[in-house]
Amino acid sequence: MSDKIETTGHLWDENLAELTNQPPGWWMLGLYSSLAFMIIYAILYPTIPLVTTYTKGIMGWTAVKEYKQDLASLDEIRSKYEAQLPSKSVAEILADEDLSQYVVRSAKVLFGDNCAACHGTGGAGNPSYPVLVDDDWLYGGAIDIIHQSITNGRKPMMPRMGMAGQELTEAEVDTLANTIHNGTVVSEPLYTSKGCVGCHTPQGTGMQAIGSADLTDKIWRFAAEDQLDGIKYTINHGVNDPSDPKTRNAEMPKFGGTKLSDTDIKKLAVYVHKLGGGQ
Ligand code: HEC
Ligand code: HEC
Structure with a gap:
């Protein structure tokens, strides 16, 4: 650099001087444009707190208004789908890609509120409650089932067969x-x-009509720490x-x-079917 820039005259540590030159142009541009932004923003939007109120801005924007507008446009999207649900069967809903995607999204909360306590988050199962995400079904994974x-709910029945006075001895x-x-x-x-055999079939695979478990697949309806004891x-x-x-x-x-x-049940049926094990 040829011409020497003036210093303020202060010298620190014997060789550190403060120069008097202007900040670079890009920096000044940034400063002025952010000032301009502040002023425009303050004119348009609520900005400055006053004693009992605040400056409202000429746009009339409020957070509540924006929220209500968002909600209204969401309702419009929803009602387009919701209107179709009552007249459609679960199979028809499932066959409609667009509609079933909407249904799955809106059933998530329903499942959390009504089903997850027993079946686990997302249907992953809990001890002594069936898993709904796999393709192992007691009653069947077809959408209508x-x-x-x-x-209608399900209440399976198997009579006690062992213990004193029953069908089987302890050895059996x-x-x-x-x-x-x-x-x-x-x-x-x-x-x-x-x-x-009458309930579990000659192949041992169970009857879906009565929900008798498959006794050959080693997937346990009643899982136990000691599985042999659990079976007994x-x-x-x-x-x-x-x-x-x-x-x-x-x-x-x-x-x-x-x-x-009825609509919520349809949604849940499609949701469960789509959890992964639907047939
Ligand atoms: C109080 C606990 C409980 C709640 C709440 C519950 N379930 Fe169940 N669910 C069960 C039990 C227990 C079984 C297994 C019945 C059996 O052993 O035959 C079952 C079975 C099922 C089956 C049949 C699974 C198969 O393998 O065929 C489906 C589908 C199902 N539940 C869906 C749901 C949905 C959807 C909800 C929420 C609306 C729900 N359940 C709420 C306890 C519950
Ligand atoms: C009246 C019908 C019926 C008869 C008879 C019957 N069962 Fe069952 N059994 C069932 C049903 C239904 C279930 C499934 C319960 C459920 O879904 O929660 C079951 C479940 C079981 C399970 C649990 C399987 C698991 O995955 O945890 C075992 C073990 C079992 N039965 C063994 C037997 C044996 C052994 C006999 C003969 C001595 C027998 N059952 C006779 C209806 C029957």
Whole structure:
């Protein structure tokens, strides 16, 4: 640099001087434009607090107004879809890509409020409640079956078969439990002779009409820390057997009628179907 810039005369540490030159042009531009922005903003929008009120700005903007406008446009989008739901069957809703996407979004909260307490967040399951995200179904993963499960509820029944005075001796319960545990129950003669076959089918895979579990897939409806003991317990005490106070309780409550509207149930059926296991 040829011409020397003036200093303020202060010198720190013997060689650190303060110069008097102007800040660079880009910096001044930034300063003036932010000043201009402040002034324009203050004219347009609510800005300066006064003693009991504040400057309102000429745009008439308020946060509440903006919120209401957003809500109104959301309602408009929603009502376009909501209007179609009452007259459509669950299968029709499912077949409509656009509509079912809307339904899944709006059913998330419904599921959280009504179902997650038992079935876990997002249907991932809880101990002794079925998982809804896999393709293992007690009653079936077809959309109409899921719709029925939610509308009418489910209350399966298996009589207690073991313990004093019942069908099976303790040794027989052990035998059956062990073969169920290792997945070979259908080759066990007791399975047929003691009547398990009538509800669990000759293949052991269960009947979806009555929700009798598959005894060959090693997916446990009643998971237990010691699974062998858990199986024995089910055989001994049955499921929802009113004659045994220690019976397993398994009831899916009925949501049709007064608990949820028909439309909400349709939404939930589509939501559950789309969780991943729908058939
Ligand atoms: C009080 C607990 C509870 C609540 C709340 C509940 N469920 Fe269930 N649900 C169950 C039980 C228990 C079963 C299994 C019944 C059985 O063992 O046969 C079940 C079964 C089901 C099934 C059948 C699963 C299959 O494998 O076929 C579906 C679908 C289902 N529930 C959906 C829902 C939806 C959707 C909601 C919310 C609207 C809901 N459930 C709320 C307890 C509950
Ligand atoms: C009247 C019909 C019926 C008969 C008879 C019956 N079961 Fe069941 N069983 C069921 C139903 C229904 C379920 C599923 C309950 C549910 O969905 O929560 C079940 C569930 C089970 C389970 C639990 C499976 C799991 O995944 O946790 C076992 C184990 C079992 N049964 C074994 C037997 C054996 C062994 C016999 C014969 C000694 C037998 N059952 C006879 C209806 C029956």
